Amino acid sequence: MNSKILLISPKLNHEISIRVPAILQENLGIGYLASFLEPRGITADIVDLNQQNLGPEQLISIASNPEYLIIGVSVHSPYDLEEAINFATKFKKVGVKAHITLGGHYATRKDIEALSSSNVIDSIVRGEGEITLQELYSRLNESASLKDIDGISFKSNREIIKNKNRFPITDLDILPFPKRYNLDNLLGAKQRPVHMLTSRGCPGGCSFCVAPLNKSWRTRSADNVLEEIKELYSNGLRTFVFDDDNYLGHSIKGKERALKIAEGLINSDLRINYQVSLRVDDLDDILLKKFADSGVSRMRVGIESFNQRQLDSYNKRTNSEQVIEIMQKIIDSGIEPHFSFITFDPYVSLNELEKTVHSMRRFANNIHFRYVTAPLDPIEESVIWKHLKQENLLIKNGDKYSFKFIDSDSGVVWDYIRSFKEYMIDVENEYHKLDQKIALFEYNKDTDELLKLKKVKKEVDLRMTMGWLDILQYSIESVKGTRSYWLTSIPDEIKQKHDELAGLIAQNN
Numbered sequence: 001m002n003s004k005i006l007l008i009s010p011k012l013n014h015e016i017s018i019r020v021p022a023i024l025q026e027n028l029g030i031g032y033l034a035s036f037l038e039p040r041g042i043t044a045d046i047v048d049l050n051q052q053n054l055g056p057e058q059l060i061s062i063a064s065n066p067e068y069l070i071i072g073v074s075v076h077s078p079y080d081l082e083e084a085i086n087f088a089t090k091f092k093k094v095g096v097k098a099h100i101t102l103g104g105h106y107a108t109r110k111d112i113e114a115l116s117s118s119n120v121i122d123s124i125v126r127g128e129g130e131i132t133l134q135e136l137y138s139r140l141n142e143s144a145s146l147k148d149i150d151g152i153s154f155k156s157n158r159e160i161i162k163n164k165n166r167f168p169i170t171d172l173d174i175l176p177f178p179k180r181y182n183l184d185n186l187l188g189a190k191q192r193p194v195h196m197l198t199s200r201g202c203p204g205g206c207s208f209c210v211a212p213l214n215k216s217w218r219t220r221s222a223d224n225v226l227e228e229i230k231e232l233y234s235n236g237l238r239t240f241v242f243d244d245d246n247y248l249g250h251s252i253k254g255k256e257r258a259l260k261i262a263e264g265l266i267n268s269d270l271r272i273n274y275q276v277s278l279r280v281d282d283l284d285d286i287l288l289k290k291f292a293d294s295g296v297s298r299m300r301v302g303i304e305s306f307n308q309r310q311l312d313s314y315n316k317r318t319n320s321e322q323v324i325e326i327m328q329k330i331i332d333s334g335i336e337p338h339f340s341f342i343t344f345d346p347y348v349s350l351n352e353l354e355k356t357v358h359s360m361r362r363f364a365n366n367i368h369f370r371y372v373t374a375p376l377d378p379i380e381e382s383v384i385w386k387h388l389k390q391e392n393l394l395i396k397n398g399d400k401y402s403f404k405f406i407d408s409d410s411g412v413v414w415d416y417i418r419s420f421k422e423y424m425i426d427v428e429n430e431y432h433k434l435d436q437k438i439a440l441f442e443y444n445k446d447t448d449e450l451l452k453l454k455k456v457k458k459e460v461d462l463r464m465t466m467g468w469l470d471i472l473q474y475s476i477e478s479v480k481g482t483r484s485y486w487l488t489s490i491p492d493e494i495k496q497k498h499d500e501l502a503g504l505i506a507q508n509n
Helices: 028-040 056-063 078-093 105-109 111-117 130-141 183-187 222-234 252-266 285-294 308-313 320-333 350-362 383-390 408-444 447-480 492-507
Strands: 004-009 043-048 068-074 099-103 123-125 152-156 159-162 194-196 239-242 273-278 296-304 336-341 394-397 400-403
Touching (some): 043 056, 068 078, 078 099, 078 105, 078 111, 099 105, 105 111, 111 159, 222 252, 285 296, 285 320, 320 336
Parallel strands (some): 004 043, 004 068, 068 099, 099 123, 273 296, 296 336
Antiparallel strands (some): 123 152, 152 159, 394 400
8 A cells, every 4th residue: 555645845946046045945834734644644755855955866766656645746836836747747757656736825726727737737735735635645545536525626537627625724723733844954044034834814805915815814822832932942943933924813813812922922931033924904002012022023014005095905904194103113113124015006106106215215224125116916816916807907927917007107117117127137136145145154153254244234225225216216207207318328326326236245245
């Protein structure tokens, strides 16, 4: 009898890996699958190609083990799907008999397309995979039908069958802590964070996000979360990132749980720092104080815009005055903010862009340059994607979408921004190398050099942010006719700032 499952996490694509060292990555999804399956008598081996530098022949050799009944590949992007099909094709070519299944956010959304476009993928595990994968394993071992397994899509005699959705796990405390297969590398980088999930789902309802398609917000209890922190703390880990879509769950229950976790940390000997993600309209003064006292070192908040029309369009359920007030409170608390923005959307006007520039300058120390000119990403099946589709404003680019501008002047500004992104690509690539260097210095614990590099990076961050704000402002002024030279050349003052920035980064790379 086949007795094992092989779980594969593809290597990160260049766009992501250039920002975060692959050696410090960890796929929590397959870690949860393995820890759930193994107490039930199912051995789950993990191959994460971000840590294990395996060539194609080595991977094929592992997959060819006849003990594997199932080979599962984690798919969270178009790149992952392409890699998964590539793996499966090679496996089948050498005679691998294992059932090949895909799981993850992107595989769930693209189940029919993935099965239709490939004859080497046998099934898709949709949504939460723990119970579904266990049932799939049992049915395959019994040579039984897959037709009544909730949460899978599969092929049967060339027909694609999509079973009904599986009801989400309501009590997340029943799940064992994830298998920490990359713990040795994480322990070697004590200043780098270890990731945790304390809840699943998001009821926030942002119109640009697909998380609201699964609105049920389910949590682990405060005691359960604290227990995992204690376990990881005993291994020497001190920095944590809570990867929840929405840590507070937009509810009174969520706030109460967050306060209990914070108080548990304050009243214990656990001296950690941790990061959380939440919405502006969920944060209050009591929570902010408890977060600061309990060790929250960074807070990721989706601000999205200073313009009321955009806030309403994105369904943020807040107003521009509240946004500014909360941003300032977070900064004053001493917690490092990570504010995200969506500057360009199909309806943005020059006046809104001007307000964005003005407001961002006020908070330039706390806004990453990446968000200064960030465009809306119309994710397929999101509320805003459906709306733009109805209005014929979507532009399809392979597996992704962009949009048309209602205001032609704003469209011209965006064209200027895109052309300047090409001009800045060398500086941004060197910036990402500096970012990786800092991460690896943390891994190697060269404290003096690390402090020096972090100081340089802070200066670079501010100068990059201010530079992009200048670019956005100059682009707006050019469209308005006050900077007509922009159409034929890049301003000398921008070139000078570019060269100075490139020189500063080069000195430290």
